[in-house]
Amino acid sequence: MSLLAIVVLSLACFAYIFWPERAPFMQPDKTRVDYLRERKEAIDENLRDLQFEFLAGKYPEADYNQQRRSLEEESSRAVAETDLLTARGMKSRRTTP
C-alpha cells in the first residue's frame, strides 16, 4: 500500500514538473521608465496625503505650500526623465533598421 502511494506521489510530481507547457508565462524585464512611473505614482500619493492633511487642518498654509512645491518638483523631475528616456527609446527604434 505504501509502495503504491510512493509510486503515485513520485509520478504525479514528475508529471507536474516536466509536463510540457508550450508557453510559460513571461514578462518583460522592468526598466528605469517603469520605475520612474512607479515613483511618480508614489509622489502623487504623497501629494494626495499632503492635500488631505492640509484640509484636515494639520499644517499651516505656508508649510503646506512649501511641501507641495518640493513634491511637485520631485514629480517634475521624474516626469522629465521619463520623457527623456521614452524619447530616446523611440529615436533608437526609429533608427534601428
Add this chain to the structure above:
Amino acid sequence: MNQHPMPEFGSYSLLLALILSIYNFVAGALALWGATQGGQHATGIAADRWARLGESARRSGIASFFALCCAAFALVWAAFTNDFSVEYIRAHSNIALNPAYKFAALWSGQEGSLLLWAWLLAAYGFIVRVRHRIDVRLCAFASVILAAIQVFFVLLLTEVAPPFSITPGPVAVDGAGLNPLLQYAEMVIHPPMLYLGYVGFAVPFAFALGALMMRYPGEKWIQITRRWTMVTWLFLTCGIFLGAHWAYSVLGWGGYWGWDPVENASLMPWLTGTAFLHSVMMQEKRGMMKSWNVWLIFSTFLLTILGTLLTRSGVVSSVHAFARSPIGAWFYVFIVLAFAVCLFTYFLRCDHLRSENKLNSLVSRESSFLFNNLILLAACFTVLWGTLFPVLSEFVSGSKITIGASFYNRVNIPIGLFLLLLMGVGPLLAWRSTSLRSIRHNFVLPAILMVATALVLMFCGLRPWRDGDVSSFFALTAFTLAAGVISVIAGEFLRGAKVVRTQTGKNLLRSVVLLMRRNTRRYGGYIVHFGIVVLLVGIAGGAFNQSVEQEMSYGDTLSVGPYTLVCQSITEDSTPNYDTDYALLDVYKSGRKITQLTPERRVYAVGTDHEQASTIVALHSTPEADLYTVYEGIDPDNNKTILKVFHNPLLGWIWIGVGIVIVGTLIALAPSLEQFHRHGNTDCHSERSEESPHFLHSEAPPTITESAPDSAIAKPVITAVAPIAEGRPE
C-alpha cells in the same frame, strides 16, 4: 517494506521533498543565470529554453510543498493511530492523550517541530510560486532563495532529526505522553503561530535578497514585501502573546514574561520586523534608507535562525529549549553561510541602494522613523546581549553568568517609554521638515492632556517621590504619555473624519469608517498604535503588583489588594491521565462574594516509571485587576495547603491591547478603497461615484504656476495628476 507503511511513506515523502527542493534551487538558479547572461541577447529558442527550465524549477517548488504535506500527514496519522513504532510518537504521545494534543504532538518535539518549520516554509513558498505573475523575475529569485532555505531544513529532517525513525526492538504498549505543561489549549495554537511568524520572515528576506541580486529597479519589491512582513509580524505577535498568556496561565509564577532566552529569541525578530515596517515607509515615500531596510530584513531573518539555534542547540538554558543536540552545528554553518551571502551580495550591489533624498531636518516624520528604528534596534541589541551573555561569559571566563530580569527591565523600560513618546510625536510631524508654527499648532492639545493626566494621577495618590519607588515613576510617565498618544490618535481620526463629513455629508461615525477605508494602512496603523498603548498601560500596571503566600485550610481567609479569599475545601481527585488536588476558594470584594476560584495541582503519570507535577492557575480577571491564585503544594509539617495569591492591576489590558493590535493589523492589510478601485474593480464606476467621495481623488493643486514658474517643469505634473483626479485607473 510493509511493516511500517505510514512511517515509510513519510520518510520517502521527505526524501522526495529534498530532491524537489534541490532541483528547484539548482534549476531555478541556472535559469536565472542563463536569462541574465545569455537570455537578454539570445532571443527565441534560447530564451524559451531558460524560461522552461525556470518554469520546471517553480513547479518543483510547488511539488515539494505537496511532498511535505504528505510527510506531515504521515506523522499526524501515526500520532492519531498510536503508532508507537515511530520513536517520535512514542516519546511525545500516549493512548489517553486528548486528540487535540495528539495533533499538537506534531510540534512538541525537535523532529516534529522541524517538520512543521519545513512544511510552513514550503507553504509560504507555494503561495509565492503560485502568485508569481505579480513579478515573474523577482518571484523567481525569491523562489530560488526560499528553495535554498528549504533544502537546509529538509536536509536536517533526513540527516539529523528524522521524525519517522523506528523504535528498535518490540513496539511499546503506550507512549511516554506529552509534557504536561504543553497540555493546555493555547499550546495547540501558540507554536504554529510563532512558527508562522518565524518562518514567514524568510519570504521578505528572499524578496529583499532577490531584489538586491537582480538590481531590481524601484520600490515595488518593498510593497510586495511589506504585506508579507505585516502578515508574518501579525503571526509572530500572536505567537509571542499566546506564549506570554500561556506562561501566565500555566507556569504559576504570577508573571507573563520572564526574559527567558527562548522568549527573547522570539522578541528579537519582532523588534527588527517592527523597525522594518516603519522604515519601509521612508523608502516607499521618499526613496531613502534603502541599505538600512535591506539590512533590517536580513537581520530579522538571521535572528529567526539564531532564535532557532538557541532553542534547539541547548547552548542556553531555558524552560522552552529542546535538549542539547548535534543540530546546533548545522545551524551555526547555516547562519554563517546566510550572513556571508547577505554580506557578499550587499557589497556587490550596494551602489544600487543609494538614497534618492536626504534627511532635510531633524524635526520631521523621517527623523521620527529613524529614531523609532534606532530605539527598536537598541532594545533588540539589549535583548541579544542579555541572551548571549551567559554563553559569552562561559567562553571568556569559563563560568556561566546569567543575566536576570532586572537588567532587561532597567534598559527596556526607558526604551519603551521613549517609543511611546515617539508614537505620539511621529504622526504630528510633517515629511521633510516641520516648522515651529506647525509644532505649536499640533502639540498644544496633547501636551495639555498629558499635564492634566499627570496631575489627576498625582491627585489620586500616584506620587513616586513619596514612595521612593522608580517603578511607580515609570508607571506615572507611561500613563501620562499614553494619554498624550491616545489624544494624538483620536485627533488624527477626528480631523480626517471631519474632512470626509464636509465632503460627503455623512455622519461622523460613517465618516470615520470611510476614512479608514480610504487609507487602511495609515488608520489601521493608528489602531495598532492604540493597541500598543493599551498594552503598555497593562505592562505599567505591573508597578502595583502585590502577592501573598499563605498556608490555608477550611475556613481560613487571605487578603490581597481589595480581595478577601475564604477557603471552602481542599479536594483530591483522579482521572485516567492525571491525579489532582485543588482548593475551593470564595472570593469577596467589599464584603460581597464575587466569584469562586479553584487553583489546582495535577500530577501526570509520565511513562510507567515516573510522575510530573503541573500547576493549574485559577484566575479572576477584570479590566481593573487580575486575581491570580496558585496551589503551591502541601506543607508536610502540618498538612496545610500552601496558596500563593497575586493581585495584578491592569494586567488584562495587555491581552485587550493585543486584540486591538490584531484588529489594527488586519485593517492595515485590507486594500484601501483607492487600491480596490484601481486594481480590483475596473467596471465599478456607478459604485465608485456613490462610495468614493471626491476627497479620494487627487485634490492636487489645480495650478502650480506660482510654485514652479518654469512651465517646462510644471506641465507634466498637471497632466500626470489629472487622470487620478478624474478617477480613472492608469
